[in-house]
Amino acid sequence: MRNYSRGVTLMELLVVMTVLGILAAIAIPTYRNYVIRANRSDAKTALLAAAGVLERCFTQFNSYAAADGCTATFPVASTNGIYRVTAPTQTSIAFALTAAPQGGQTADTDCGNFTLNSANVRGVSGTKTAQQCWGR
Numbered sequence: 001m002r003n004y005s006r007g008v009t010l011m012e013l014l015v016v017m018t019v020l021g022i023l024a025a026i027a028i029p030t031y032r033n034y035v036i037r038a039n040r041s042d043a044k045t046a047l048l049a050a051a052g053v054l055e056r057c058f059t060q061f062n063s064y065a066a067a068d069g070c071t072a073t074f075p076v077a078s079t080n081g082i083y084r085v086t087a088p089t090q091t092s093i094a095f096a097l098t099a100a101p102q103g104g105q106t107a108d109t110d111c112g113n114f115t116l117n118s119a120n121v122r123g124v125s126g127t128k129t130a131q132q133c134w135g136r
Contacts, residue, residue: 050076063093074086083105
């Protein structure tokens with residue numbers, strides 16, 4: 001009669017650990033890139049909302065400037081706090097807005113800072129084009 005041992009051998013355990021390690025090495029960076037790409041929508045939403053506030057100011061006071069009655073205040077955090085929106089240019093006839101990434105989103109070198117001005121010109125400071133970053 002044969003005596004069978006039960007359980008997992010050390011070799012089987014090492015093979016399973018190696019496979020899991022390879023899967024994790026592929027999955028974690030892919031997931032992180034997806035999260036960074038998905039968080040870009042927070043910048044777009046924040047910039048468009050801030051531009052809407054400034055456009056309402058222009059409609060009401062015929063000016064984008066705070067000195068002329070516009071109550072839009074900057075800097076402001078985006079909805080999820082992933083971007084910080086500033087208005088480096090805010091005159092009576094024009095504005096320029098910038099959304100700078102915060103926290104872990106600073107690893108986004110593809111798009112970097114998002115920009116939007118009163119002529120609805122959209123831009124980015126990263127390695128990709130504005131169309132690539134704003135389009136998705």
